[in-house]
Amino acid sequence: MEYKAKYITSDIKLSCYEDKFFKSDIMFDHHMLIWFISGETKIVQADATYFFKKGDIFLIPRNQLATIINYPKDGQPHKTVVMHLSTAKLREYYAKLDVTLKASASQKILSYSNHPLLESCLSSLVPYFELSDLPEAIASLKITEAISILRTIDKTVDNVLANFEEPGKIDLASYMLKNFMFNLPLEKFCYLTGRSLTTFKRDFQKAFNMTPQRWLTQKRLELAHYHLVERKAKPTDVCYEVGFENLSHFSFAFKKRYGYAPTELLQRS
Known part of the structure; x- marks a missing residue:
């Protein structure tokens, strides 16, 4: 498998798989916002299976288990822009807001496919991957922009992004x-x-x-x-x-x- 990744910061990367497919079992430590440039992905969770392709945008909540299988498609590699929405960044963002969370927040994968605001935000990152050095402040602004757009287009997303609880002892x-x-x-x-x-x-x-x-x-x-x-x-x-x-x-x-x-x-x- 040939895998290539370019990073703006540790929280923003351009990911590319060029082989037949790539499979991994993952628990996400951070929320992940993903925009598809090319290829396909199959995500299998305990109670649902998702398929994503070129143009799709989706948010995977943290602490979720998933099997991810990435495929090239139509002669194009599996290529995505991935943005980690870390707990530290989200705490900083929400510290200025008064947000009331619902007790039963959904932890399913959230799809925002082909939304023009999100697509514009994430596609604007692509030129930055060719730069040798990008000021941390600019990358931070792009993450803040993405969070703000998510809150604008999805009034329930605070229940996911502003929930900082760690897993407790369960059955x-x-x-x-x-x-x-x-x-x-x-x-x-x-x-x-x-x-x-x-x-x-x-x-x-x-x-x-x-x-x-x-x-x-x-x-x-x-x-x-x-x-x-x-x-x-x-x-x-x-x-x-x-x-x-x-x-x-x-x-x-x-x-x-x-x-x-x-x-x-x-x-x-």
């Missing part, structure tokens, strides 16, 4: 059953369920009577088997959507568990 079993397909370090699951590593392992053993890694592999294989049998899905698609790093590891683990390779299920159908 571990329910959370893991909903999110086991995301291939993240154990420490990330600890953080998102409000636990230390020691407490997480102890509570996990109590809930599932096995180690986290063994349970995760088992659940991912069960989900893969279901997709292959019921959806007639391709092994290459299933592999990445259920949380495996690569196809060879998935095929090995699948055959060890079920006694036959994933491709054999396709041959039987």
